[in-house]
Amino acid sequence: MAVKNLDVVIAQYEARLRDLKAQVKRQERKADTRRKILYGAAYLAMVETLSEDQRARSLARVHGAVTNPKDRAFLGLPTLKQPETQIAKVKGVVADPDADAPKLPFL
Incomplete structure (x- = not known):
């Protein structure tokens, strides 16, 4: 196989590798978006079960x-x-008077 042909083959494999990396990145972004939607929906459903005071503190956070x-x-x-x-305050770095409010699982 000539050197020129090897360069072409290497370039093709490098392009395929770039495409695969981009595909993985797209899949990771989709998974992250889905995770955020699911946690958000679960949080909103959970907030409905809280007392008015707990709901206000949780939403404030x-x-x-x-x-x-x-x-x-x-x-x-x-x-x-x-x-x-x-x-x-949300991450608990500063003293927070609402420290007993429920914490989100992804913070």
Whole structure:
């Protein structure tokens, strides 16, 4: 086999490898999206079973985790003045008065 032919074969295999890596990445994104949808649906169903006080505290924690201004606007939430502080509260880094609120399984 000539060197030129080997270069063509190598290029074809490299292209196939790139295609396979892209396919795996697409599958991972789909799985991540599906996971988010399933957890979100399960969370929303669970929230319905909580007392009014527990529901308010739980939703406040979730709302605090939504920091993107476009996402907050879409959900009808007020804009955050200090999103870093809100994220820290949700993750338990800052002392949180609602620490006994139910935690989400994916945080």
